Amino acid sequence: MRNEQAAEILQDIFQRAVDSARPGPVIPPALPEKPKGRCVVIGAGKASAAMAAAVDAAWPDVDVSGVVVTRYGHAVPAGRIRILEAAHPVSDAMSETAAMLIVESLRGLTPDDLVLALISGGGSALMALPAPGLTLADKQAITRALLHSGANIREMNLVRRHLSAVKGGKLALLAQPARLVSLIISDVPGDNPTDVASGPTVADNSSPGDALKVLERYSIPIAEPVRYVLTHPQQVPPQTGYAETRLIATPALALAAAAAEVRKLGLTPLILGDAIEGESRQVAVVMAGIARSVKQYGHPVKGPAVLLSGGETTVTVTNGRAGKGGRNTEFLLSLACVLQGEAGIWAIAGDTDGIDGTEDAAGAMISPDTLTRGKLNGLNAATYLDGHDSYSYFHSIGDLVMTGPTLTNVNDIRAILIA
Template identity: 50%
Template sequence: MTAISSPQTPRLPCEAAPLAWLRELADTAVAAVHPDALLEGQLPEPPAGRTLVVGAGKAAAAMAAALERAWQAHHPEAPLSGLVVTRYGHGTACERIEVLEASHPMPDDLGERAARRMLEAVGELGEEDLVIALISGGGSALMSQPAPGVSLAEKQAINRALLRCGAPIREINTVRRHLSAIKGGRLAAAAHPARVVTWLISDVPGDAPSLVASGPTLPDGSTPAEALAILERHAIRVPASMRAHLAAGGASPRPGDPGFARDETRVLARAADALEAARAAAEAAGVEVRLLGDDLEGEARELGRAQGRLALALRDTLRGRPLLLLSGGETSVTVRGHGRGGRNVEYLLGLAATLQGAEGIHALAIDTDGIDGSEDNAGALYAPGDWARAGAMKLDPNAHLSRNDAYTFFEALDRLIVTGPTRTNVNDFRAILVLPRTP
């Protein structure tokens, strides 16, 4: 008598092709926070006067294009003009709004010119006019008009030192606001008495609107003394002219300033929205999901190590169903070496060094803007077999970490993710897929 074998349980897509599944999940997350998906129901009514668009950030050009399309559909006869600045390579075609490109993360003279032109443009407006400000991550470096008495070269040097020392973005932007003629609400103050509506795509942990791109259209609760204290805490040399400017205490507009009473701010997208889209897609695919936070900060490699230990601990508790660990936020990297890398590949290498090829754990880490640091990749992937492959190729993870060379490590393994600019930015997206151990 022939025995009848019982059918095998079908494998879930995440089990059959884990890395491909993680890539699709990341695409879903990024699409959910792209400007094309965000403007439904957001348009203000045209004013009696002009409507001027200004903006800065990695998503600024895509936001401007989406605004133009919506404006044409709903207010085709109403005038609309303006200019926005985005990172080199992140532009897109617009008809009514001029799109400029400048340097990021290091400000340049083109970003300075863009900021000056915006200040001049809004300064011509009156009470019956409307400003729509399109602000997203990266705008702080791209909109770089220095404060009086501070040179662009001095700002560049301070910016470079803050990025290399591993300072969190909250501190970096506090310093930037108080060395600027346009940030910390100064752009809106120049536009008043016109009404200012600010649309934000947030890349900052916690999503405080005034921190996105250093808040050019929002009152500032920090002080010049705080900015100076941050520089001193990180042992960054402060030029005499800059120290004098900060010590003079020239205040930016403060919360509660009556000039901002008619203004409005809307956060259109944030890291939590990208994570929620990924969570919904994963659960629909039969995967259990645990959110570890949308606002995680700290050293990238240390977060990778910590999440690697968590994945190992949870793997032994699984009862037949895959588990996905999701997190967002913005980590930092203290630069000690001269390698190639970014915070997402450094996070992933810290995780890989902890997992050491542990069975069933795959991972992805990307910057949602498509550029991890200053390289050409968005991030990278990791699979359990990569540990043995790295050993066979004489790749030492700890040596690569010591010189901040995670890019080269994952490039050798052919695990880099290269998407090109996504034209949005809600910062880091990290996903760890933990599969049940095989019997």
């Protein structure tokens, strides 16, 4: 198989996974019964603006209003629903402003009204209202430290919930006495609604002490105001109104769509899991071993085949050496280093939101000649990997995957093609 053919196959598979989670098709069938009164739409996340646009289009005969916040560059017109943009992965002043406007939109509700919460990945940073006694700067410092610590997304969002005035179900309390329905596009391993955007409308059974343990586990400096909040928890009243949570797009569903595309292309798919975690470079070592087993022995599946996986790996920055790159490009550069140009194996990995970490690429692709082409450009792949500079490596050889914002987010999709 030629590199060009393999690249086309892998891009088709990745695109099919992304398309399966687009808000336009998945929102209308998930909508609840129309309310007797108003429908107030609130939301936060990279997919929230597109979700809001789908709601506005589906319900032209309902009194719809509301406020939704998404990442800079991810906004789309949503008719009667106000769209704001804020920073990700570290909150900015607009994140705080958006949270306050969302809270304000929930005033004066009645039992005949419906609050429709549109929640997707990225909402933790995009809607940030610090808990009483904290400042936005306090939360920003903790977030930056967590991002470089190696903590997984569940641990990060556990901390964020307990430093927030709206996360961990607190926003749901403000929706009373209206009916509350949360439509969630999940980007977290395990699809626990509490973890998506730190669960602003979902009851939380963790404790501030659990959040403190996460910070201590990763040796993250704890400012005194943060320590005070985590050691003097406020009593949160129980949710008494009607609330419902609906998962409308998930990593597992995206992988199933990718597998269907693999079969359509005449290849055999094998889904390794939708919730794979761990250090990006170490996950690549495991995946390389499975790919070699498929190629040499036909186990655990006979080729030609495609190994599919999802989830969210981590990148722990060591010795302060942080180049440009995200978990997907780091995974791929590590995979290339392990495979050492082995023939007949290609791979793609990318974030379904179109942004791998903080860069402008969704991810990248590798082929048997990835290391050779790097050497021809004067690049040492191992050096770039150790410096967490995978984006720069793939940019230099022209193998980045550039989709732009996809307006959805069901976490990472990895596909390894074995001919």
